[in-house]
Amino acid sequence: xxxxxxxxxxxxxxxxxxxxxxxxxxxxxxxxxxxxxxxxxxxxxxxxxxxxxxxxxxxxxxxxxxxxxxxxxxxxxxxxxxxxxxxxxxxxxxxxxxxxxxxxxxxxxxxxxxxxxxxxxxxxxxxxxxxxxxxxxxxxxxxxxxxxxxxxxxxxxxxxxxxxxxxxxxxxxxxxxxxxxxxxxxxxxxxxxxxxxxxxxxxxxxxxxxxxxxxxxxxxxxxxxxxxxxxxxxxxxxxxxxx
Amino acid sequence: xxxxxxxxxxxxxxxxxxxxxxxxxxxxxxxxxxxxxxxxxxxxxxxxxxxxxxxxxxxxxxxxxxxxxxxxxxxxxxxxxxxxxxxxxxxxxxxxxxxxxxxxxxxxxxxxxxxxxxxxxxxxxxxxxxxxxxxxxxxxxxxxxxxxxxxxxxxxxxxxxxxxxxxxxxxxxxxxxxxxxxxxxxxxxxxxxxxxxxxxxxxxxxxxxxxxxxx
Amino acid sequence: xxxxxxxxxxxxxxxxxxxxxxxxxxxxxxxxxxxxxxxxxxxxxxxxxxxxxxxxxxxxxxxxxxxxxxxxxxxxxxxxxxxxxxxxxxxxxxxxxxxxxxxxxxxxxxxxxxxxxxxxxxxxxxxxxxxxxxxxxxxxxxxxxxxxxxxxxxxxxxxxxxxxxxxxxxxxxxxxxxxxxxxxxxxxxxxxxxxxxxxxxxxxxxxxxxxxxxxxxxxxxxx
Numbered sequence: 001x002x003x004x005x006x007x008x009x010x011x012x013x014x015x016x017x018x019x020x021x022x023x024x025x026x027x028x029x030x031x032x033x034x035x036x037x038x039x040x041x042x043x044x045x046x047x048x049x050x051x052x053x054x055x056x057x058x059x060x061x062x063x064x065x066x067x068x069x070x071x072x073x074x075x076x077x078x079x080x081x082x083x084x085x086x087x088x089x090x091x092x093x094x095x096x097x098x099x100x101x102x103x104x105x106x107x108x109x110x111x112x113x114x115x116x117x118x119x120x121x122x123x124x125x126x127x128x129x130x131x132x133x134x135x136x137x138x139x140x141x142x143x144x145x146x147x148x149x150x151x152x153x154x155x156x157x158x159x160x161x162x163x164x165x166x167x168x169x170x171x172x173x174x175x176x177x178x179x180x181x182x183x184x185x186x187x188x189x190x191x192x193x194x195x196x197x198x199x200x201x202x203x204x205x206x207x208x209x210x211x212x213x214x215x216x217x218x219x220x221x222x223x224x225x226x227x228x229x230x231x232x233x234x235x236x237x238x239x240x241x242x243x
Numbered sequence: 244x245x246x247x248x249x250x251x252x253x254x255x256x257x258x259x260x261x262x263x264x265x266x267x268x269x270x271x272x273x274x275x276x277x278x279x280x281x282x283x284x285x286x287x288x289x290x291x292x293x294x295x296x297x298x299x300x301x302x303x304x305x306x307x308x309x310x311x312x313x314x315x316x317x318x319x320x321x322x323x324x325x326x327x328x329x330x331x332x333x334x335x336x337x338x339x340x341x342x343x344x345x346x347x348x349x350x351x352x353x354x355x356x357x358x359x360x361x362x363x364x365x366x367x368x369x370x371x372x373x374x375x376x377x378x379x380x381x382x383x384x385x386x387x388x389x390x391x392x393x394x395x396x397x398x399x400x401x402x403x404x405x406x407x408x409x410x411x412x413x414x415x416x417x418x419x420x421x422x423x424x425x426x427x428x429x430x431x432x433x434x435x436x437x438x439x440x441x442x443x444x445x446x447x448x449x450x451x452x453x454x455x456x457x458x
Numbered sequence: 459x460x461x462x463x464x465x466x467x468x469x470x471x472x473x474x475x476x477x478x479x480x481x482x483x484x485x486x487x488x489x490x491x492x493x494x495x496x497x498x499x500x501x502x503x504x505x506x507x508x509x510x511x512x513x514x515x516x517x518x519x520x521x522x523x524x525x526x527x528x529x530x531x532x533x534x535x536x537x538x539x540x541x542x543x544x545x546x547x548x549x550x551x552x553x554x555x556x557x558x559x560x561x562x563x564x565x566x567x568x569x570x571x572x573x574x575x576x577x578x579x580x581x582x583x584x585x586x587x588x589x590x591x592x593x594x595x596x597x598x599x600x601x602x603x604x605x606x607x608x609x610x611x612x613x614x615x616x617x618x619x620x621x622x623x624x625x626x627x628x629x630x631x632x633x634x635x636x637x638x639x640x641x642x643x644x645x646x647x648x649x650x651x652x653x654x655x656x657x658x659x660x661x662x663x664x665x666x667x668x669x670x671x672x673x674x675x676x677x678x679x680x681x
Binding site: 306307309310314318320321322401403406420425427428441442 | 519524525527529531532536538539566616618620621623624633634642644648651653655656659673
């Protein structure tokens with residue numbers, strides 16, 4: 001379980017998160033939507049401590065994150081992150097990108113790594129790209145590899161920071177398919193996204209953020225159909241009207 | 244112009260040429276070790292470490308090599324430290340090269356997109372694992388042209404060691420020049436020796452640069 | 459082991475005179491080599507005039523791939539063999555300018571090559587003459603784009619003047635050497651001189667940054 005309590009975060013004079021609270025139980029798939037600058041990505045990055053909060057607390061599996069390096073690394077090993085710009089390691093093959101962390105941290109040997117990488121590539125549908133380099137792959141393929149890399153550590157949680165925002169439209173679908181499959185398998189996920197239809201179909205809960213706060217939260221059907229908050233309504237209208 | 248003396252002195256030139264290469268290679272090796280270490284320290288999150296290394300780098304990049312040679316060669320005995328000419332020369336070139344290579348290394352590391360660090364950290368890798376497996380190899384690729392370019396410069400800079408009496412090509416050629424009384428031709432040959440090493444190397448560097456840009 | 463760190467201060471007048479020579483020589487060498495380098499760059503870029511191109515290329519490659527010291531010795535000791543006697547300063551300047559111009563040739567040539575073809579075409583279409591296109595359109599952009607390399611080479615010219623001390627030109631390093639042989643206060647003198655060079659180059663770079671901001675940055679960035 002991930003518990004975010006009243007967190008605040010400022011960048012210089014700009015306060016990006018204003019007392020944000022969120023609880024994610026095991027098995028939950030939470031979609032976070034909202035306009036640019038609402039703090040969605042920042043909140044996500046605070047959870048795996050890529051950003052440090054100025055106030056409030058974040059607890060993972062009951063233990064509060066307190067700034068201890070060892071603890072942070074352990075949490076990150078149990079929490080996969082998928083970035084908007086993939087961030088694959090360009091000098092390593094697909095195989096090495098996926099196998100790097102298990103090899104260094106879990107000290108897995110080749111006999112264990114081969115089937116692991118194979119299974120993950122199968123899962124994301126890219127078994128034949130094992131020896132390719134990231135530069136040789138399309139955006140959609142790179143992002144799927146990035147997902148496989150994050151899954152290699154067998155995390156209990158997966159964080160997605162606008163996973164399809166940097167992709168050409170025709171490549172978005174193949175990535176969403178993989179994420180949806182993960183959701184169906186029961187992975188606990190927080191997905192920051194602009195893909196409204198995807199959020200509606202896949203999430204258990206949708207969280208709407210604006211101006212550094214969570215202004216509405218609820219079941220996808222209810223929130224999309226009949227939003228309570230004015231700003232939610234306005235946002236959905238401007239986004240879905242175009243989709 | 245008269246090069247008839249060349250066959251007689253050819254052997255001496257050859258020997259002296261190798262002395263220059265020996266010095267240059269040694270300086271390159273030690274300078275790189277120091278420089279890379281200093282460059283990594285320049286990216287440390289501790290202000291004090293960065294500050295100390297920065298002072299060293301600024302000083303040795305902000306003054307002429309000749310002055311550095313004089314300072315160490317004349318200055319150390321003056322404060323009671325007596326080391327051989329060989330060691331003095333290698334020491335100065337190491338410090339000089341280290342400062343420039345530190346800057347090259349630092350800018351190479353800082354050129355790596357932040358996303359690479361974030362991806363490695365998100366996987367739970369620690370600083371050393373991240374540096375060793377993800378960052379450093381990419382740094383090498385980025386810094387390679389500047390690094391080799393600097394090495395070529397070191398080969399030419401080694402000529403200044405002659406001023407403090409170190410035996411390399413220029414120093415030896417002065418002896419030859421005195422014996423043949425033909426400074427013009429002598430220095431043409433000396434220049435040629437440097438040229439046949441430096442010219443192909445610098446062409447190689449531009450070739451590699453063009454190739455990596457074309458990709 | 460007694461170190462008298464005030465020693466260089468007592469001799470400040472001489473050292474500053476040496477520094478003045480350094481600055482004057484550097485400034486002159488920088489200006490001459492920059493303009494000569496620009497001419498070389500133009501010849502090398504256009505590959506015309508056909509007669510000059512191979513000569514300039516050979517010149518540039520020779521002076522870029524041999525040490526400054528060897529070039530200075532070649533001029534100062536070699537030329538008299540054919541009756542050309544040069545004073546230390548003349549030989550020094552000649553060598554320094556030839557050396558630096560070769561580096562500027564490559565820096566500026568690279569800059570000219572990276573100007574998009576569209577710039578030349580637009581300028582031509584406006585009816586500007588070739589020299590006008592170059593001086594008003596291309597050149598400013600080249601200088602703006604290669605500014606860091608230009609200032610870097612300028613610093614190398616300042617350092618290059620120290621090598622002139624070998625020929626007994628009375629610039630800063632030579633003044634320091636003479637002072638050293640008279641007093642043997644080596645550590646103090648050369649440390650002071652090292653810091654002096656550092657100060658001079660830092661100042662020069664700050665002036666360059668100021669010039670850049672005033673002439674280039676304002677027009678191209680930050681809307």
